[in-house]
Amino acid sequence: MMEGTNQPQISRRDALRVAAGFCGLTLLAAGARTANAAPAPPSAITTLKNGRVRVNLRRVRALRKIGGVATIGSVRGVPAAVVRTGANTYVALNLRCTHQGAEVRETSSGWSCPLHGSTFAKTGARTNGPAQVALAQLRVVRRKSALTIG
Ligand code: FES
Structure with a gap:
């Protein structure tokens, strides 16, 4: 408490913690705005017994146009x-x-990458480090209107 007032005093450490928390929330909000990969609807995704994932292209609006991107969840343990x-x-x-x-x-x-800032082109090519190589590609087999991934 400061002399002569009833105002509680906040330590410098506490002030920094509050500021850091605010900045973290701001970054999370900014990240949410920039993430625009449309998740494929659950009805479009089938996980097969071997761990591969089948994607029904008819049900994924984001993949109707060239350049479209859809996240498909986990394939054999990787996003x-x-x-x-x-x-x-x-x-x-x-x-x-x-x-x-x-x-x-x-x-x-x-x-x-949110950890150290590496960037990659939409198709996975590395555009900036510290990563040295492109994002790994998973095997894709197309049969009619379905892709089998993994
Ligand atoms: S883990 Fe992605 S840049 Fe380090």
Whole structure:
């Protein structure tokens, strides 16, 4: 308490903790705004007995256009996304950063790692370190209107 007032005194340490918490919340909110990969609806995803994932393309609106991206949850234990790269071509990405394994987040230009700032193009190519290599790709097999990933 300060002399002559009834105001509680806040220590410098407590003030810094409050400020750090506010900054963290602000960054989380900013991250939520920049993440725009549409998750594929659960009805479009089937996890097979072998751990692979089947994606019904008819049910994933985000993949109707070239350049579209849809996250598909976990494939054999890794977070994954599908990117439509052409009229009949798709790439599936392992969303674990190739630097130290944090899960990357989609940005307006591709993917960004929240841990140390590596960036990747939408198709997974490395655009900035510290990661040295591209995001790993998962095997994709297309049969009619379905992709099997993994
Ligand atoms: S873990 Fe992604 S940049 Fe380090």
